[in-house]
Amino acid sequence: MLMRNAGLLALTSLSLFGCGGADMDLPDGDYAPPTAEAIASIPQGLTRGDVDYRAWQWTTVGMLYCQVPNGQWDSFCGYTCNRTGAANTTQWNPYRSDCSGLVSWAWGVSAPGWNTNTIFNDTSQTQRVGHWDMQMGDAITTHNGSSGHTMIFHGWNADGSARVFQELRCGLNAQDVNIPFVRNADGSLRWAADGRTYWPVRKKVL
Template identity: 35%
Template sequence: MPITTKKTITRALCFILPFAVAPIGCSEIDPLEQDVLELDEEGMTESAEQALSVYETEPNNTPSSAKAIKMRDDNHGAFPSGDTVDYWKFNLPARMYVNIFLGNIPAGSDYDIQVFKSTDVSSPVWSGTKGSNADELVVSRDMQAGDYIVKVYPYGGPRGDVQYRLRYAPTAISRGWEWVDVQMPYCGGVNGGADLLCGGTCVRTGSAANPLWDPYRSDCSGFVSWAWQLAAPGLTTSTLPNASTTITGSNLAPGDILLGNGHVVLFESWTDKAAGKARILHEPTCDTVAKAETVTLTASSSSSNVQLWGANYNAYRRNMP
């Protein structure tokens, strides 16, 4: 089937941001899930606009016939009679933490997953081998840059009439979208704390209130600190360079940041790199909420300087342990 836009995503809450959300009443989410929260309807719509449903193309029974998948897309496949394996592949442009999810495994079946470096398809870097039809999920896996091969196969009970769902995302991007999806209010303090930037008190209610988020400031640098899994309440625009290293603008990869002009944003992806078009996630300023924006960047291969909104920013990558 061709790629289709994800208009049908609202049919089931379980089909959205699998590593980011565990909606009430959704049994598909693995208990390993770290970032449990509810998702409001607005967030669902915004998220739905960003993800695609993609279907496998058979034959895909060898690593060399693997179908390329993009971060955050929902990739679907099934095992009709005689089909014993599906291969997929993705690329990481830099070392980063990654979430990988395999779900919608039919009742009575047991599907497993293995992820390999493309240079060594004999020793998986991660295997998901839970029993029965439990979801397979790894969160915040430290993975090197490079090409990866994903093998999905039925351990038992192959079904051709039910589509499994495969997804991966950089952990920082998954976490960043969580705040965008709930429209986290900008505030220069932690939940319930003094707002040192806009005045008053930080009050998060509804889906924006969450024990995992409450200790973080929800200003621009608090947002990046949450996405980067830094300690709460988070670093600031002055101290984020202590946890990161400059990179050239043309090397920007998902999860990097642009810091400058008293602001910081999370780089999500190039939407058209040749044209300098990129998607960023950020907490803009007082009286706004976390949002995704498509922007034009002027970046070079020789400098960390990046022009954004007519101002000078610098590109940084989080330091890995």
């Protein structure tokens, strides 16, 4: 698998929150139960490498953050979700391109994708693990009421930071970044830049 060098993100402001900040009410997409046709189109038997590659592809094309599928009006962000170039594909267009949309696509979940509540709390689909057990393709997720953030974990860097693929907030494109999480004794992670606690979450079939 060809992977480009990890991009670096300067986290210089506490105002840079994820797909739902601690002091904001960011609805992380409206979850609609998938149709039988959508379920039939879900890729089966994805490996961790597949998940990682799918998330990397999404970030490589610079997918614009949207809480709606392509071509729809995003009332939260205040713009029409207009994907162009390599980001405009029949595979991606039915998905929300917010944080949980990226994770849903990477995990092979049907469009428009799960929200962070499903990723974080639905134990029939996912399970939380400790940071010591994190593997490529796991999600790193927080959820608080109607707001939350999630990202795909690629791996640990030599300096202890985590390389992740994420959609952060309105107006930004998907990111391949390194985040210096603090590793808590209970297995959770803390991202000092947004002040929230995250848990590694695993899709059960991976």
